[in-house]
Amino acid sequence: MGRSPCCEKAHTNKGAWTKEEDDRLISYIHAHGEGSWRSLPKAAGLLRCGKSCRLRWINYLRPDLKRGNFTEQEDELIIKLHSLLGNKWSLIAGRLAGRTDNEIKNYWNTHIRRKLLNRGIDPATHRPLNDQEVQASVAATNTISFASSASAAIVKQEQDTSITSESSIFCVVGENNSKVGKGTLLERCPDLNLELTMSPPRLNEPDEAFKNMERTLCFGCSLGLQNSNHCKCGDGGNIGNISSGNRNSGTATSYDFLGLKTGVLDYRRLEMK
């Protein structure tokens, strides 16, 4: 499958944006809205690649961006999210209002990595740097499945709801899951190597089943942030953000992982590297 270049490189500016270019882009987007990035540069009179315009807008010019230093609270949230999501910067950014994926990625690489290293934590695995046994188990563990049979799902939330370097990942183990196998009881997730399932809105399910799925725990609570502004579920007392329902030939367990019950996001597979 071929791919044409995103723009004609010979006639485009590169490098830092000038004030004039910024103004042109802002006024064009104010007038016409975001999107159609490929045609935007020409329409806006910019000698830039559409990709470059998009990036400039998203990372720098958007009016809802929060500029300035990250707070300690944001730091910790990023660390927790990264321990669950890995380098999924866009997903992490989605949980930090006014922050962009690029900003968070840069901040991670320049500040948080070092911060974790100073704490003796491997930023890649969120484990103690000298924990050889853990490293061995990491090497032996490939995948933990979040997608499995609802009827037989065994779900455990760690007793300690606070996220530490090796806790508080939900484990869902289904009887048909060959990787784990029937009879496998709860296990502490030994790695962050996840395979998650998130479902789109279920349109064809019985109402009763759907109602049962509504008892969810928001992502803030799942991170132990019940009292923070990240808590979306109100009482913070619901346990287990697990919902289940039929999907095609088999049953599936879905997890409202980021509190994204909007159905906009269909992130069926989410793998940690």
Next chain:
DNA sequence: AACAGCTCCAACCGCGTGGTT
């Protein structure tokens, strides 16, 4: 003051994915 090394971040690049024809 001059230089070298370091830090940080805006911007670039290549690729994956979903949609359209």
Next chain:
DNA sequence: TAACCACGCGGTTGGAGCTGT
């Protein structure tokens, strides 16, 4: 089904600014 388009993502880079000598 293949070809193409458009968008978004994550990794990487270039260079401005800072710091130490």
